[in-house]
Structure formats: structure tokens, C-alpha cells
Amino acid sequence: MLRPITGPDEVELFNRLPYLFNHEIAGDLASGRRRAELLWTALDADGRLLARAGWWCPPGSTEPLLLDVLDHLPGHRATAEALLRHALAAVVPEGAVPPKYTRFLPAGWRADPAVRAAVDGPLAVVERLGAVPFVERLRLEWxxxxxxxxxxxxxxxxxxxxxxxxxxxxxxxxxxxxxxxxxxxxxxxxxxxxxxxxxxxxxxxxxxxxxxxxxxxxxxxxxxxxxxxxxxxxxxxxxxxxxxxxxxxxxxxxxxxxxxxxxxxxxxxxxxxxxxxxxxxxxxxxxxxxxxxxxxxxxxxxxxx
Missing domain, CATH: 3.40.630.30 (Gcn5-related N-acetyltransferase (GNAT))
Structure with missing residues (x-):
């Protein structure tokens, strides 16, 4: 089943796949930086989360600004592709350019097999749907x-x-x-x-x-x-x-x-x-x-x- 979450009561379901932003999802949803209809899930017949896709939007806006959550269980890349294709059709107006996809990764991510195993699938999914590399940025902290x-x-x-x-x-x-x-x-x-x-x-x-x-x-x-x-x-x-x-x-x-x-x-x-x-x-x-x-x-x- 491919569908968005129904509301705050399903944040825990959406967060069953690990990623950096999981701890922010509930607060973002409450503050309007995310919307339930922009947080999509792919579930099996038993309700198990196989893949997810989520967009971030500016507070007060209904328009997605970034696709910043895209994850899937091992072996379910095709499910993630089907989910994203279906969600894009629902989220992005026909003929419009989809928002950019952004993924935050640890420094040295290319040399870490565990990170590559988690990220290569989502990157391949958006590439198969027509996206190309745009830029890689350093995130810095004082x-x-x-x-x-x-x-x-x-x-x-x-x-x-x-x-x-x-x-x-x-x-x-x-x-x-x-x-x-x-x-x-x-x-x-x-x-x-x-x-x-x-x-x-x-x-x-x-x-x-x-x-x-x-x-x-x-x-x-x-x-x-x-x-x-x-x-x-x-x-x-x-x-x-x-x-x-x-x-x-x-x-x-x-x-x-x-x-x-x-x-x-x-x-x-x-x-x-x-x-x-x-x-x-x-x-x-x-x-x-x-x-x-x-x-x-x-x-x-x-x-x-």
C-alpha cells in the first residue's frame, strides 16, 4: 500500500526506518514545516514499513521545497521507486519540476561501506526517475x-x-x-x-x-x-x-x-x-x-x- 501518513499519530510508523531527521519529524509536523500529505509510506500487507519519502516545506506553505527523506529496507529499492513515482504524481503539479532531493551524510561517506549501502539505493531511485547530481556541500560547525x-x-x-x-x-x-x-x-x-x-x-x-x-x-x-x-x-x-x-x-x-x-x-x-x-x-x-x-x-x- 502506497499512502501518506494520516497525521501525527503515524509519525512513529514513518520513523521506523532510520535517518538523521527522525527526531525532528514530529516537531516539524506540529510547526507546519512538514505536512502529513507530504510524508509518504510503502507498507506491506502486515503494515510493515518498506520504504518512505518525505518533503520539507516552509512554515505556512503547502508547497514542498525539498525532498529530504527517502529510505527503504534492504532489497526493496523497486518499492521505493514505485513509492516515489506515485508520491511525485500526487505532490508535484503536472508539468512542474520536482523539488530537489537532498541527503545529509557523514564526512568521508564514500569510503564507508555501511553508509554507501544505505545511501546508494535512494540515490539510484531518484536518478532512475530523472534527477542528476547538482552539488555536494560541506556542513560546518563552530x-x-x-x-x-x-x-x-x-x-x-x-x-x-x-x-x-x-x-x-x-x-x-x-x-x-x-x-x-x-x-x-x-x-x-x-x-x-x-x-x-x-x-x-x-x-x-x-x-x-x-x-x-x-x-x-x-x-x-x-x-x-x-x-x-x-x-x-x-x-x-x-x-x-x-x-x-x-x-x-x-x-x-x-x-x-x-x-x-x-x-x-x-x-x-x-x-x-x-x-x-x-x-x-x-x-x-x-x-x-x-x-x-x-x-x-x-x-x-x-x-x-
Whole structure:
């Protein structure tokens, strides 16, 4: 039987297959970040869970944003494929592109046979249904007590003036970006449209103080250099955005912006701060390392064209 769960009373059923997010499902369902009709199961005649698929959606939305749960019992890859095919037909409007599939994995996952055994099946399922690899990202974490690089005096920081300034800076930062999601946006819209889209769909929803959004200026000339947005999402403190304008790249300034964003969150009481960057964005990954962040997971993303 292929069907969505009926409500919160079936979360335990949905969670009978192990995955990183199981402990969050009930809370997400209660807060509107998940919906029962977006949590699908494949059950045998005895009610045993053989496979599952689940989408995450922004609070208050009925539209799925990400497919972030896809699991099956050993030997039931075909069941998972049938489930996902059936669920996609019910969840995604005809003719629309399905949301991306994302999977969080331990660092070094490719060399771990146990992890590969659990993940190769779901990855193959979405590939058979037309998805292709999109990007792999590093998930990074700073922990309280880890030294934060001290200011060098090259930059001074102030709160962002408002939406217009943030969108202007993000528009400039998009030039030459190495970020896969940003490059994908730029293939479909102008830089200003992409910057405004990110503001509307992401930044505007953070409930934490706008004073945490810091503009970096050259201490010598006063001209803008970059932007760092420290925030708290629905789960934890994060460095939500960090970028350096093209004219100022290659001077190690990303590390200073990152340190400022980390200080803002640490002073607000954060015990941990999380962030992410593409595996291929080696300059940014190096900046995170110098700022005291360590890789704790990878995120593997696949997309439908």
C-alpha cells in the first residue's frame, strides 16, 4: 500500500526506518514545516514499513521545497521507486519540476561501506526517475570555546541599512560566484532578480534581529567590501550568508566577515554555529577552516531538469 501518513499519530510508523531527521519529524509536523500529505509510506500487507519519502516545506506553505527523506529496507529499492513515482504524481503539479532531493551524510561517506549501502539505493531511485547530481556541500560547525580570529583592522562593521542595501550588495556579490545554487539562479534570472529572490524567500523570514546583518567596509576608504548575515533559522544559529564583492576578493577578507558573524552569534549566547559551502568552493571552505569551523557532514543534492 502506497499512502501518506494520516497525521501525527503515524509519525512513529514513518520513523521506523532510520535517518538523521527522525527526531525532528514530529516537531516539524506540529510547526507546519512538514505536512502529513507530504510524508509518504510503502507498507506491506502486515503494515510493515518498506520504504518512505518525505518533503520539507516552509512554515505556512503547502508547497514542498525539498525532498529530504527517502529510505527503504534492504532489497526493496523497486518499492521505493514505485513509492516515489506515485508520491511525485500526487505532490508535484503536472508539468512542474520536482523539488530537489537532498541527503545529509557523514564526512568521508564514500569510503564507508555501511553508509554507501544505505545511501546508494535512494540515490539510484531518484536518478532512475530523472534527477542528476547538482552539488555536494560541506556542513560546518563552530563550537563555543573555539578561538575566533581577532579583527585585523582592515575592516569595520555596521548593521545593514535595510532591504535595498542588502539586495544591492548581494547583486554585486553574485558576479563570479562559485556557489552552485546561485549559478543555477543566474541561469534563469538577472543578478538583481536572483538577489531579490533570495532576500524574499530566505532572508526576510529570519525572525532574529536585523542588527545581526553586518556590512563590512574598508577601514581606509569606507567603501563596502562585503556582507555577512548571522541569524537563527527554525532549528539553530547559523551564518546564513557571506559574500565579498569581486573587487576585494583574494585578500582573505571572507575569513574576517565570517569571524564577525560568529562573534555576533556567540555574543547572543550561541553554543554552536552552523554554516555550509559547496565542496567546489575551495576558497570559502579554507576560510571556514581558518575561522575555527570543522566539517561534520556533507549534503548531497540531486535535481530534476
Amino acid at each position: 563550537r563555543a570555546g573555539t578561538p575566533v580570529p581577532s579583527p585585523t583592522g582592515r575592516l569595520r562593521f555596521r548593521p545593514a541599512a535595510g532591504e535595498a542595501e542588502v539586495v544591492d550588495l548581494c547583486t554585486g556579490i553574485l558576479s563570479g560566484t562559485l556557489d552552485a545554487h546561485s549559478r543555477d539562479d543566474l541561469a534563469r534570472m538577472t543578478a538583481r532578480e536572483a538577489a531579490q529572490f533570495q532576500y524574499d524567500e530566505e532572508f526576510a523570514h529570519y525572525a532574529t534581529p536585523r542588527a545581526w546583518w553586518r556590512v563590512a567596509e574598508s577601514a581606509g576608504t569606507g567603501e563596502p567590501v562585503g556582507l555577512v548575515i548571522a541569524a537563527r533559522n527554525a532549528y539553530r544559529p547559523i551564518v546564513a550568508y557571506l559574500g565579498v564583492l569581486p573587487a576585494h576578493r583574494g585578500r582573505g577578507l571572507a575569513e574576517e566577515l565570517l569571524a564577525e558573524g560568529t562573534r555576533v552569534l556567540a555574543e547572543a549566547g550561541a553554543d554552536t554555529v552552523r554554516a555550509s559551502t559547496d565542496v567546489g568552493n575551495t576558497p570559502m571552505a579554507a576560510a571556514f577552516g581558518r575561522a575555527g569551523y570543522t566539517v561534520f557532514e556533507h549534503e548531497y543534492v540531486m535535481a530534476w531538469g
